[in-house]
Amino acid sequence: MFCLHSFSALLRRCQRAHFGGRNVSTTWAARTTKSTHGPAAKTLPYEVDSNVAKNTELYRYDNFRVFAALRIFSVSQVFLWTYLAHASKTLFDDPSLVSKVRSEGDKRTFAQTIAEKLTVDKYRYGLVAFCLLFANGVVGAASLYMLRSVRSVVLLKGGQSVYIQTYAPFRNLRGFQVPLDHLNCLHSRGQKSAYISLKVKGRWFYFMLDQKGLFPHPSLFDQTVGLSRTLK
Template sequence: MLLGRATAIGANKLVLLFPRNGSSAPTSMMTTLTRRLVQPLLSCSGKTLCRDSGQYLSMQLRQISNHSKTLVDKNILIYRNDGFTFFRVVGVFALAQLGFWSYLTYSAYTSMTDSRKFELAKYGPEGAPSDKKNWTTLSGIRMKLHSGVWRYAITALCVVVGGVIFTGALTYSKKCIHRIVLRKGGDRITISTFGFFGQPWSFTVPVTNVSCQHSRHGVRTQLPIKVKGHSFFYLLDKEGKLYHAPLFDQTVGMKRMLLS
């Protein structure tokens, strides 16, 4: 009975690592790993198996998990999303906003001149009376907005708003995942993002440096993925195609404790 339980646990572990999709490579991997787990158990006596089965089975499962990484003998495409058109539109929008707010910045700085000359020409050296410097008349609004404080405040506001919109669009494009590739050996992954104007940008990190914050079944639109040493989260759109779901769950889709 214990041998049957051990075989079932080993088989379930292997099914998670290598789904049965009809290809011969995963089948041969499953056969090899099953033999590594079951064959030593068959050679043990009943008493020895009952006494040491828990420790032995735990050790064998850890060895299988480590050994499975070496059986990835080529690069495997796990996920892909071809949304280049949308991110090119995002790039055009970012450039348009940058130009628009740059023009407002220039206009605010050059056209909002000091109102002292206007007051001197209209009211003389004594300046405008206090009841004229209000927001109820056109001349009062002009004197209010053309003061040095308002001039520099509006100029700075235009710079900040334009910069935030442009940087936000660029960052969003760079954080949306285009594809994920599991590298040969199974211990590293390459993440490619869309980049600015849909120009792919990629990097390679160890699998242990990647943490998925939620289960892929627990979100509807975008799955946040944290990479150690990178600011902000990377976003995986569920509209993309997931080629190897169990392999994704065992590599990128696992939640890990990252120190930084």
């Protein structure tokens, strides 16, 4: 018993000498407390803090000239096809002209054959309807393309919502605000595609981000707007 007591005392002396007279349990507790309540761990290289302190632009593509030309093209097509519809309707209103076309016999050119068809009301009004539908189709397709083309994406303060700005058919720009969890990005920036398709909850068509555009904060874009989400 005396030997065991002497060995315990010797062990305590060695511990105090090694830790400068401090108790081992106290030293370990101090270290544990320091590591637990110390500064927060640094962000990993692949992590990005999306809680921005101010509005941050993630994407921009200025292409006003092309869309201005597209508007002019659409308007010109409306006038052209409306004029053709009007001409198809009124060209053979003169009865003498209709009689002349129908009396030309079998030796007729292709143009004369078409003219003869237009003397019949069902063909004439069919051509009028086709011209008007084609004019509306051109305007509709051009308008939809402009509305889908994204001009800029801005991550709003706090990092919970974005402001998406697109081109518009009857004015330069239009925009709307949407939460991040309402976005689903179908393509990444690294894929070899001309556009990045972006689905917004509640809108039936996809938005397009041209890859030629500028990404001022690519990592932040990838971790916010560029994520693939399941929209419920």
